[in-house]
Amino acid sequence: MLERVYIVRHGVRLSWFSSNWDKEASGSGLANDDPLNEDGEVQVQELARHFESLPKDKQPTAIFSPSVPEDRCLQTAVPTSVALGVPIFVETGLAEFLHPVIPGTGLHPRSPNAAALQHLFPQIDPTWSPVWIPSRRGETMAEHHTRMAEVARVLLPSATRNQLHRSILIVTHVVPAIALSRALVNNTELSPRVGCGSITELVRGRYISMKEDATACEDTTAETSAWEPVVVAGTTHLSKGILKDWGFEKLTGKVEPVPGVAGTETKEDSPVGSQVVTTAS
Template identity: 40%
Template sequence: MPAATRHLARRFGASQIALNTKMTIETIYIARHVDIYASSAGYRMNWVTDDWQSVTGLPRDPPLAEYGLSQAQELADYFLSLPEEERPTIMLSSPYYRCLQTAVPTAQKLGLPLYVEHGLSEWYSPVAPGTGLHPRPASAAELRTYFPEIDESWQSIYYPSRKGEDVEQVHDRANGFLRALIPYIEHKFGGKHKRVLLVSHAATVIALTHELIGDRNLPLRVGCCTLTELQRKPGETELIGAWERKRLADGSHLKDGATREWGLEDIIVINDTGLPGTENAADSPVGLQVDLLPPEVLAHV
């Protein structure tokens, strides 16, 4: 019995943490945000010009340019074209503006609430010691000012460290997040959802995919607005390594296909500089938010 489970058994009694072994989630879709400008050879707004402003006021959080917005519509149209029994019924997005812009058209066309989850946040290299912390996006309540589709009832269950992560740590984040997310959705919504859509960033998409498949060495390059589809292996009750690929970083739903692909082999990990004024700030909250999770979910982590 895992240590977490033994602790919960002592605290709540074994009968109260008996796990429901019936796993209801069957399919996980993972989309990278769109960020291409003007053409398939283009860039996110801040790659095209320095003359842009963060809508939210958060550093390193540029909005999408026109071409990216059209790709977000293509993604939504694709999901709408699927038979109803194949469409996602719940979607969660990174709190960064470009991810929310990517997610909103799908939320609108499928009539889904949009949940903001910090566990899907951008990957940042470790900060140089003494230089402060990386930026962190606002809460769901604050972001709802810009995106009324956001449902504030979802509280983020995981926060990455504002000190940054190396490649192993972003995988560890994905692992811990998924171990909690999957049973939490199944528990919170009473087994209602079979198909989940996650909207995130390239490195995080790769780490999530690696953990679900169970292979951190799997070569994978992720283009803008590409879609990964993973299905639970028949009869599988594990959470990590329990999914088989139906498609990986596929761009066939896009007019211009997969573009601006990125992979972990492109990483050069350097010590970034933190935000001025955060040198003495606390790196909090961070990690799995155990106080939000019921014993039935914590027993999986």
């Protein structure tokens, strides 16, 4: 049974400091698909050393990361994947918050699949099929929170269906990192300031059930209980501490729509949503 989830925000990205980078070298070719800078490179090595230092039963045995913008998330995941010898699974449901597109201007770019990224990141295991596909029309902030709650609902059971994982690592962007944490702990008021390379550690919640004679109680793991935070946006493993932290208090006013990709105005926005087939019991 899955007992522990780590949520990591990607390392510090280069474009915050410089526009001098090879945009053609990214897997998607997107202008905002920039790699990590020197601080980010240090952070991801420190993340790997931290996870490698944990007791074996607390080390993640699988890593989940979105594919676009893939450079900074997958770059962040690679050193830990190598250090622990565990696979990276590309999960599109963990993608960054997607601004709504301006009507009539097209759709957001489609995420590259795992097989298309293996030449850049050989640690990717292409056998994983994404459990959630975001709408390419974008989303409101409320819809993003709904998306992450649904991703949590289908991802965690799917991650352990065919292989036993006691701990998994999710590497993503700051907005989905907070929204996912809120969904798992069942607390929409959770408002951490999440720095690059920070770690949120959650353990499966527990409940107290009274025995029939009411003389004792038993602490048992509940499948449906909320997850409990052990650490929220922790940075003690990072030599430079908190860098480029962000919290929802910085989000003011209405989220502005953005243009879609030219040439996709008539494209269908499908598939969308959960890709997990459920059957009635």
